[in-house]
Amino acid sequence: MPTNDAAPLRADARRNLTKIMSAARDVVVEHGLDAPMELVARRAGVGVGTLYRRFPTREALLGAVAEAYVADLVTATRRIIDGAADPWSALRELVDWCASPGQGALAAALADLPVAQVRALPAFARSRQEWLDLLDGLVTDGQRAGTIRADIGTGDLVALLTVFTCHPDQLPRHVADQPARYLHLMLDALDATAPRATPLPGTPPS
Amino acid sequence: MPTNDAAPLRADARRNLTKIMSAARDVVVEHGLDAPMELVARRAGVGVGTLYRRFPTREALLGAVAEAYVADLVTATRRIIDGAADPWSALRELVDWCASPGQGALAAALADLPVAQVRALPAFARSRQEWLDLLDGLVTDGQRAGTIRADIGTGDLVALLTVFTCHPDQLPRHVADQPARYLHLMLDALDATAPRATPLPGTPPS
DNA sequence: CTCCAAGCGGAATGAGGTATTCCGGTTATC
DNA sequence: GATAACCGGAATACCTCATTCCGCTTGGAG
Numbered sequence: 001m002p003t004n005d006a007a008p009l010r011a012d013a014r015r016n017l018t019k020i021m022s023a024a025r026d027v028v029v030e031h032g033l034d035a036p037m038e039l040v041a042r043r044a045g046v047g048v049g050t051l052y053r054r055f056p057t058r059e060a061l062l063g064a065v066a067e068a069y070v071a072d073l074v075t076a077t078r079r080i081i082d083g084a085a086d087p088w089s090a091l092r093e094l095v096d097w098c099a100s101p102g103q104g105a106l107a108a109a110l111a112d113l114p115v116a117q118v119r120a121l122p123a124f125a126r127s128r129q130e131w132l133d134l135l136d137g138l139v140t141d142g143q144r145a146g147t148i149r150a151d152i153g154t155g156d157l158v159a160l161l162t163v164f165t166c167h168p169d170q171l172p173r174h175v176a177d178q179p180a181r182y183l184h185l186m187l188d189a190l191d192a193t194a195p196r197a198t199p200l201p202g203t204p205p206s
Numbered sequence: 207m208p209t210n211d212a213a214p215l216r217a218d219a220r221r222n223l224t225k226i227m228s229a230a231r232d233v234v235v236e237h238g239l240d241a242p243m244e245l246v247a248r249r250a251g252v253g254v255g256t257l258y259r260r261f262p263t264r265e266a267l268l269g270a271v272a273e274a275y276v277a278d279l280v281t282a283t284r285r286i287i288d289g290a291a292d293p294w295s296a297l298r299e300l301v302d303w304c305a306s307p308g309q310g311a312l313a314a315a316l317a318d319l320p321v322a323q324v325r326a327l328p329a330f331a332r333s334r335q336e337w338l339d340l341l342d343g344l345v346t347d348g349q350r351a352g353t354i355r356a357d358i359g360t361g362d363l364v365a366l367l368t369v370f371t372c373h374p375d376q377l378p379r380h381v382a383d384q385p386a387r388y389l390h391l392m393l394d395a396l397d398a399t400a401p402r403a404t405p406l407p408g409t410p411p412s
Numbered sequence: 413c414t415c416c417a418a419g420c421g422g423a424a425t426g427a428g429g430t431a432t433t434c435c436g437g438t439t440a441t442c
Numbered sequence: 443g444a445t446a447a448c449c450g451g452a453a454t455a456c457c458t459c460a461t462t463c464c465g466c467t468t469g470g471a472g
Contacts, residue, residue, distance in 0.1 A: 009416095009418090009419095010418060010419065010468090010469055010470080011469065011470085012418095012419070012420085012469070013419060013420095013469095013470075016419085016420085027241075027430090036458080036459060036460085037460065037461085038459075038460090039461075041421090041422095044420075044421075045420035046414060047420065047422050048421080048422070048460085048461085049419090049420065049421060049422065049461095049462085049463085050419075050464080052460090052461065053418090053419070053420085057460080057461080058459095058460065058461090090301075107320060130399035149421075152391075155380055156380070156387075156388075156391075158378070158380075159378040159380040159381050159388070160388070160391075162378045163369055163370070163377065163378060163381055163388075164369070170376070171369065172364070172365040172368045172369060173411075174361055174362070174364075174365040174411040174412075175365050175369055176406035177414075178407070179410075180407045180408060181406060181407050181408030181409075182362075182365070182366070182369075182409055182457095184404075184406050185358075185362075185366075185392070185395045185396075185406060186391070186395065188394075188395040188400065188402060188406075188445095189391045189394040189395035190391075191400070191403075193401065194394065194397070194400035194401060195399065195400060196394060197397070198390075200387060200390050200391060200394075201384070201386050201387050201390055202386060202387030203384075203387075205379075205380040213447095216439085216440055216441075216446095216448070217440065217441090217445060218439075218440065218447090218448070219440090219447075219448065219449095220449090222449090241428075242430055242431085243432085244430075246432090246442080247450095247451095252449075252450075253449065253450035253451050254431085254432085254450080254451070255432095255433085255434085255435095255448090255449065255450060255451065256448080256450075258431090258432065258433080259447090259448075259449085259468060262432095263431080264430095264431065264432090329421080335460085343447090395431065
């Protein structure tokens with residue numbers, strides 16, 4: 001977000017700033033972090049010049065979007081966890097939220113993909129860690145309660161959310177069309193109450 | 207594959223052609239269909255000029271790679287299915303094969319992603335259909351035998367294989383590092399003998 | 413109502429990246 | 443030993459963006 005040291009923005013400028021942030025968010029969720037600036041501009045219904053009057057560079061815009069996005073993610077996740085009866089329902093609700101249209105676990109991608117410039121932003125890093133901690137609590141609680149299988153970790157959850165919800169236009173059509181279907185398949189796989197013929201190979205990350 | 211109407215290739219040229227095809231395959235599996243030609247050349251240890259003496263355009267090379275790849279995939283899949291005691295072991299072995307290094311279910315990607323030029327190649331289309339038919343038989347048999355859950359389809363299988371094994375460098379690190387881990391998680395989700403609290407949302411594609 | 417700084421759209425610029433071509437030097441094969 | 447095939451890789455031609463620039467608009471203070 002641009003610093004607001006100086007004079008307040010004119011009404012139309014403030015309006016455009018909102019449109020830009022929201023367009024940028026959508027575009028990034030859909031096309032990934034290297035979507036062209038012009039796509040954002042068109043989506044926001046403004047000229048590229050307008051983008052650059054508010055954000056000096058592409059990275060600045062991405063950074064602002066990322067910060068706002070993770071902050072939202074933390075809020076939503078906390079609300080879900082607090083409102084749920086138990087860890088398993090919380091997990092299910094979280095998954096549904098991530099699968100809802102326009103949501104996309106972008107933060108998950110940001111958490112894993114190499115975008116040094118963004119990850120280095122203090123506000124982003126703080127929120128991101130907060131989110132990971134929330135998930136960590138959720139997974140641990142579920143495992144203690146015996147509803148989430150013991151041999152997976154938070155990193156697995158993040159990886160799965162990322163894989164099924166990020167950048168729909170680079171995913172197989174089926175997955176992009178019904179992320180919820182695949183996320184629920186994943187839920188079935190995480191269910192501790194199912195019998196397992198063989199142990200999971202590899203090690204839980206994070 | 208270049209037509210061999212004309213004179214046979216010189217020995218060194220034939221050698222290079224092999225290196226090119228294999229390099230191209232690896233590069234495409236790793237970096238996706240839009241990997242630069244020069245990457246292929248370097249990997250093959252030849253100059254770009256050599257690529258172009260054999261393949262008139264990038265598409266021609268990709269087409270040749272795709273045809274060869276799906277053909278291999280069909281062979282491997284058929285071998286696995288024929289050799290396995292039952293559909294479920296076949297599925298497990300197939301998954302392990304796809305997870306093995308350098309394998310990557312490229313064909314799955316090709317099956318789903320829009321690469322018209324390649325999909326239109328008759329030999330490719332034929333092999334691809336053959337592969338889908340094999341999988342279809344596998345899934346159906348498994349479902350009849352009660353080992354593969356009934357509410358998923360071949361398209362789901364293809365989508366999952368694609369998602370976890372294609373283009374490692376665009377995947378979350380954890381997934382790229384241990385595709386087998388995530389594919390086995392998927393196997394657990396496909397297991398018909400596990401109890402399911404809620405039905406899977408959406409519809410099985412294909 | 414007037415004025416003008418703050419805004420705006422979008423064409424123009426420039427850098428970076430990659431498919432394809434070209435050519436002087438090699439090397440199988442006869 | 444001759445020569446048609448081959449090679450490597452520099453040079454060329456495009457194309458895709460990020461970013462800049464500038465003439466036109468407009469919110470809103472006076």
